[in-house]
Amino acid sequence: MKNNDSKSSIVLLTLLSAFLFCxxxxxxxxxxLADLGTNTNQFGDIGMWSAVGFVLILFLLPLILFFNLSFPR
Known part of the structure; x- marks a missing residue:
C-alpha cells in the first residue's frame, strides 16, 4: 500500500510542477517585459500557447510512461 502512495504522490507532484511551469x-x-522584444510571447498569442503545449508534452509524456509501467493492469 505504501508503494502505491509514493507512486501517486509522484504523479501528483509532476502534475503540480507542470501547472506551475505553465x-x-x-x-x-x-x-x-513581454512588450520589449520582437520574439517574446504575448498573452493569447500562438507563441504562448505553443510554449504551454510544449511544456505539457514534456511533462505528460514521461508521466504516461511512468503510469503505464508502474500500475500494471
Whole structure:
C-alpha cells in the first residue's frame, strides 16, 4: 500500500510542477517585459500557447510512461 502512495504522490507532484511551469509562461506573457522584444510571447498569442503545449508534452509524456509501467493492469 505504501508503494502505491509514493507512486501517486509522484504523479501528483509532476502534475503540480507542470501547472506551475505553465503558469510561469502565462504570467511572463502578461508582464510589461513581454512588450520589449520582437520574439517574446504575448498573452493569447500562438507563441504562448505553443510554449504551454510544449511544456505539457514534456511533462505528460514521461508521466504516461511512468503510469503505464508502474500500475500494471
Amino acid at each position: 503558469s510561469m509562461i502565462v504570467v511572463g506573457s502578461l508582464s510589461p
